[in-house]
Amino acid sequence: MKTYDEMYDLIIKTATEDDRIRAATMEGSAVTPGAVRDGFSDFDITFFVSDIREFTADKNYMRKFGDILIMQTPDDWYMEPYDYNGKKRFAYLTQYKDGNRIDLTFIDVSEIGKQTDFNEPRTILINKDGFTELKEITSGDIFFIQKPSEFEFYNTVNEFRWVSNYATKGLCRHQFYYAKYSMEHLMMNMFMKMINWKVGIDNDFKVTTGSFSKYLRKYLTEDEMKRFEGIFAGGAYEDMWDKVFLMYDYFEDLSIYVADKLGFSLDLEESSNVREFMKKRYADNCEK
Template sequence: MRTDQDVLAKIIEVAQKDDLIRAAFMNGSRVNPLAPKDRFQDFDIVYIVTSIDPFKKDHSWINAFGERVIVQVPDEMDLYLYPGEASQNRFAYLMQFSDGHRIDLTLFNQEVAAEAYYADSLRQVLIDKDAIFHEDEQHTSNDANYHVKRPDEHLFYACCNEFFWVSTYVAKGLCRDELPIAKTMMEGPVRSMLIQMLSWKIGIAHDFKVNVGKDGRWLKRFLAKDEWEAYAITYPNGDQWAMWEALEAMCRLFRDVGMNVAHELNYDYPLEEDKRVVSYLRGMRQN
């Protein structure tokens, strides 16, 4: 079984041996001193190369990293890309290995090296053959780019409005017995707005110098036990009754947290709009 040190050594070795690779650096949780450490952490790696084309023409070069379970090459897929969206200056390989390790490797042409490097405060140079990043030697990797941002009042209200507006879509889907659309709306826009409001509450408590992780992955670390339990019950199964209960729980929690955030930021919480929508949802459920 390979250790993390073995994987990192291989990443550096591949970069050192290939003259087309001029630099390598690491982003992500492995260079975040505040991120919880576990065996599931990815290696988020960037190679700065003289030209991407030779790597794209023959993907066999990634075999050097180890035995894979699966690989994804998102820049060659059309699932989430719009026409013309793929960049000529970047190319990525997402690799899951049979020993449990994962490498998310992105190649960038050297013309955009500085842009790629300085875009992320979570960064650590692994190899720099041409001293491209020598001016950044004193940088200490940190998660400043990922701190919860203080909302202005317009953004605060937009979050409230989106939460309650899309809640009606959830209710409509449940009334029609259309589970896919109800679940998609609940776990998409509605949950995103709830996570946003919870993130702002946590941000206030930490002077907006805190990172709750992508999609609120670290909310549990920052919420009080009762707050976390109130949030956890908003994850229902596919049962219609359970989804109605979860929707009501989401509305209760959103109101509690939203009013707290509004008070702390001296904003107005749209309580009357909240009440009208909640009453409307209850009426839909009863009919």
């Protein structure tokens, strides 16, 4: 396996020696303050090129960096095929057999003006033509957890309670995937917003838990992390019933905390009524 430095040097060498590549930048975890960088980290690279069509037409281009395990081209999707005669941005997401991964985006230099709006952490690797539109960005503020408005908080609480009834309905009917989806997507999406707001409050809204909250463990106590891990259900219906109530109660505790810290109102009577409705469904359909 190429080391991080070896792959980095190969990327720089490739961009330097190819006259078609006029500039190169690096984004992602490698340049984001506080992000984890280890053997699983990706190289997020952008090449600004004189004619993007020369690169989109060359499906073997990414082989120059190693033996490909699997590659994806998200800009060329069956629902929205890429126009290979055009000059829109194009990305190759490539996992190599040796463990390295490069997400390489190509941007035609005719589109360089749009880079003035770029606001994510980025370092300039090469700038052969001195493009002033390319700026070094060292702050990761854009990824920080954002403080909610009271209306967003209300909608999140309301949605969580509402979709909780989808989960119990699915469990009563033994509609396995419907119930699972309701718990692990519909309810969980709202739950993750609330627990992230709690993290944001505790850290003055100057941190990020990363994409899909992958750094959440950094900001929870050991007991909090155990409680969080404990709300995920297995495949047995009884376990799913148990976990839907554990999730509901944890969400309420979090919403009380967030509401108190941010000065938001919270209807706990409605929460209690919804929970009692869920309990009645369980009693009518599952208790002997």
